[in-house]
Amino acid sequence: MPFMPVKFNSQKRVKLAQGLWLIYWLSVIVGIFIFSLGIFFKIELRKRSEMMDNNESHLVPNLLILVGLLACGINAFGGKVCHDSLDPVKFAKWKPMLKPYLMMCCGFNGLLLLTGLLCFLMQFAVYLTLAEGLKNSIKFYKDTDTPGRCFMKRTLDMTQIEFRCCGNNNFRDWFEVQWISNRYLDMSNDLVKDRVLSNVEQKYLMDSVPFSCCNPGSPRPCIQHHLTNNSAHYDYDHRIEELNIWTRGCREALFSYFSSMMSSIGILVLGTIILESADMAGLKYLTTALETMEDPENPECESEGWLLEKGVKETFGDLLTKMKTLGKGNQVDEGGDAQEAAT
Amino acid sequence: MALMLVKFDLKKRVKLAQTVWFMYWFAVMAGVLVFSMGLFFKIELRKRSELMDNNESHFLPNLLIFMGLIACGINAFGGKVCYDSLDPSKFAKWKPMLKNFLVFCVVFNALLFVTALLCFVMRIPLQFTLAEGLRSGMKFYKDTDTPGRCYMKRTLDQMQMEFRCCGNDNYRDWFEIQWVSNRYLDFSAKEVKDRIGSNVDGQYLMDGVPFSCCNPSSPRPCIQFQMTNNTAHYSYDHYTEELNVWNRGCREALLSYYGGLMNTIGALVLLVTMLEIGVTIGLQYVDSSLSTLVNPDDPESESEGWILEKTVKETFTDIMDKMKAMGKGSKVEEGEAAVATVS
Numbered sequence: 001m002p003f004m005p006v007k008f009n010s011q012k013r014v015k016l017a018q019g020l021w022l023i024y025w026l027s028v029i030v031g032i033f034i035f036s037l038g039i040f041f042k043i044e045l046r047k048r049s050e051m052m053d054n055n056e057s058h059l060v061p062n063l064l065i066l067v068g069l070l071a072c073g074i075n076a077f078g079g080k081v082c083h084d085s086l087d088p089v090k091f092a093k094w095k096p097m098l099k100p101y102l103m104m105c106c107g108f109n110g111l112l113l114l115t116g117l118l119c120f121l122m123q124f125a126v127y128l129t130l131a132e133g134l135k136n137s138i139k140f141y142k143d144t145d146t147p148g149r150c151f152m153k154r155t156l157d158m159t160q161i162e163f164r165c166c167g168n169n170n171f172r173d174w175f176e177v178q179w180i181s182n183r184y185l186d187m188s189n190d191l192v193k194d195r196v197l198s199n200v201e202q203k204y205l206m207d208s209v210p211f212s213c214c215n216p217g218s219p220r221p222c223i224q225h226h227l228t229n230n231s232a233h234y235d236y237d238h239r240i241e242e243l244n245i246w247t248r249g250c251r252e253a254l255f256s257y258f259s260s261m262m263s264s265i266g267i268l269v270l271g272t273i274i275l276e277s278a279d280m281a282g283l284k285y286l287t288t289a290l291e292t293m294e295d296p297e298n299p300e301c302e303s304e305g306w307l308l309e310k311g312v313k314e315t316f317g318d319l320l321t322k323m324k325t326l327g328k329g330n331q332v333d334e335g336g337d338a339q340e341a342a343t
Numbered sequence: 344m345a346l347m348l349v350k351f352d353l354k355k356r357v358k359l360a361q362t363v364w365f366m367y368w369f370a371v372m373a374g375v376l377v378f379s380m381g382l383f384f385k386i387e388l389r390k391r392s393e394l395m396d397n398n399e400s401h402f403l404p405n406l407l408i409f410m411g412l413i414a415c416g417i418n419a420f421g422g423k424v425c426y427d428s429l430d431p432s433k434f435a436k437w438k439p440m441l442k443n444f445l446v447f448c449v450v451f452n453a454l455l456f457v458t459a460l461l462c463f464v465m466r467i468p469l470q471f472t473l474a475e476g477l478r479s480g481m482k483f484y485k486d487t488d489t490p491g492r493c494y495m496k497r498t499l500d501q502m503q504m505e506f507r508c509c510g511n512d513n514y515r516d517w518f519e520i521q522w523v524s525n526r527y528l529d530f531s532a533k534e535v536k537d538r539i540g541s542n543v544d545g546q547y548l549m550d551g552v553p554f555s556c557c558n559p560s561s562p563r564p565c566i567q568f569q570m571t572n573n574t575a576h577y578s579y580d581h582y583t584e585e586l587n588v589w590n591r592g593c594r595e596a597l598l599s600y601y602g603g604l605m606n607t608i609g610a611l612v613l614l615v616t617m618l619e620i621g622v623t624i625g626l627q628y629v630d631s632s633l634s635t636l637v638n639p640d641d642p643e644s645e646s647e648g649w650i651l652e653k654t655v656k657e658t659f660t661d662i663m664d665k666m667k668a669m670g671k672g673s674k675v676e677e678g679e680a681a682v683a684t685v686s
Binding site: 144145150153154157158161179180181183184185186189210211212214216217218219220221222224233234235 | 487488493496497500501504522523524526527528529532553554555557559560561562563564565567576577578
């Protein structure tokens with residue numbers, strides 16, 4: 001008893017072939033879209049790789065690029081088969097390839113599922129990489145004369161401006177590092193000497209933040225220095241002041257940006273699985289409908305199409321027996337070889 | 344003697360109609376492009392209208408939107424006419440409208456050309472609007488408590504950061520106005536009283552700039568205050584310091600942005616004009632070749648196509664005569680009406 005049989009006449013077959021051809025071209029466009037999303041994600045990771053210690057994993061974007069290219073190829077081939085399916089001569093040359101093609105499509109759907117799951121799971125890895133990377137970035141902010149790190153200041157400033165954030169967890173992270181290079185500190189000055197000696201590591205620490213932490217929405221000009229000293233500024237209370245500098249931490253800001261990107265891509269990939277499954281079902285119906293024509297010479301005759309030739313359980317049982325025979329076949333071969341070697 | 348006469352047989356006519364139909368669909372997309380460019384330009388002007396005193400002229404983007412819509416309509420109609428041109432019965436219903444339609448197309452092409460020229464010319468009024476608007480913008484920077492101007496600070500800060508510019512002509516413009524609100528000045532402090540007393544208008548002027556002028560690429564933390572005082576900062580010489588704040592003035596930055604945008608739009612509109620002229624000529628050939636069939640009942644017969652039925656001079660004199668005849672006709676009618684009222 002075939003699984004989900006449907007009767008087809010000539011008109012229905014033509015309609016199915018045309019509809020399926022359109023869906024295949026839609027799938028090609030979706031494949032191109034996934035490819036371009038993979039490239040976009042890769043570029044975004046590269047742009048901010050300095051914030052992540054150049055340590056970020058490019059697995060997800062590379063996988064997306066691969067999946068996008070495969071989707072284009074597979075769906076273009078499927079569309080060609082549909083286009084030729086109404087001409088018996090042309091269809092005859094594609095017929096032998098169809099069974100392995102459908103197996104490949106199943107495998108491709110599995111790959112899509114894996115990619116979709118990775119899009120959601122790899123967010124944890126991104127979070128951890130960001131935490132480490134930002135901590136180091138803040139440490140290297142002042143090293144504008146060290147080769148390999150001279151653009152860290154600019155990158156961090158532009159990130160803070162663009163993502164409207166300050167520091168790793170919040171602005172107080174800047175109080176714990178020296179973010180002014182020693183080249184611009186007058187070491188003969190008493191104030192500087194006091195500050196440097198006031199901590200074990202001899203760092204010039206202060207309760208100030210860089211200008212990129214400033215919030216343009218503040219009604220007053222930005223207060224960057226002596227942030228915790230209320231008397232240093234007129235009419236200022238650092239406990240209730242909210243608009244002066246960005247209160248969000250950059251790790252949270254960057255993570256929410258990347259996680260929303262990865263979640264949207266993941267949902268799109270999972271939607272593509274549904275589209276690809278529809279393609280496979282349609283192609284299976286089309287091929288079975290063309291194979292079971294009662295009178296091969298008469299194109300107007302009726303035929304039947306199905307998804308599986310036998311029921312689901314029977315097909316599954318058949319697959320298992322096939323795999324067992326393959327395994328037994330190997331064992332028999334080995335036994336045969338052993339016998340030959342012995343004799 | 345017709346202008347640019349070409350002989351047509353059936354195959355050539357079919358090819359001409361198909362080509363012109365294809366070009367018309369291209370032209371519809373070009374019309375959509377012109378419309379969307381007008382919309383984009385309007386949005387860009389609106390975004391920064393605060394910096395132009397809400398005084399900017401929306402004439403050009405409105406014209407582009409209008410021309411884009413008309414182009415879509417005209418080209419869709421022309422495409423339909425071409426599509427029907429190979430079927431004599433369908434073409435018969437369009438034939439009477441074609442002459443007027445072609446005259447309308449010629450007028451539209453002239454307007455499109457004028458629009459393209461305007462795109463290049465309207466840069467000059469924009470320059471004046473920007474200069475005025477930025478000067479006022481900077482004056483109102485501190486008025487974050489005045490309704491209607493409370494967002495000027497944020498707009499100006501974001502613009503300086505986005506366009507990498509400072510002040511109107513350069514950063515010294517900030518030295519000439521008070522950009523700190525009186526609400527945040529301690530009038531009992533001697534320093535404040537000195538500064539206010541030092542100029543005629545009683546303004547708190549200082550040699551400092553807002554944080555949005557800071558250049559993130561500077562190797563040292565941003566020096567915003569006491570910029571002309573070399574002794575206030577360690578190892579600082581304001582004559583040779585180049586990377587500290589942005590050197591460019593915002594008027595120049597905004598003008599080059601809008602100027603580039605207008606130049607691009609003008610170039611694209613010129614290309615669209617040439618495309619429109621091409622399709623108009625194509626339609627004239629289609630119309631004239633179908634009107635001059637040697638044997639009207641035989642679709643295979645030969646025919647001739649042209650751009651103008653007579654030469655340019657003769658066509659021009661014909662038009663002048665027609666206009667004179669129309670003028671005389673009105674005069675004769677007036678004379679008759681006068682005679683009728685008298686008698």
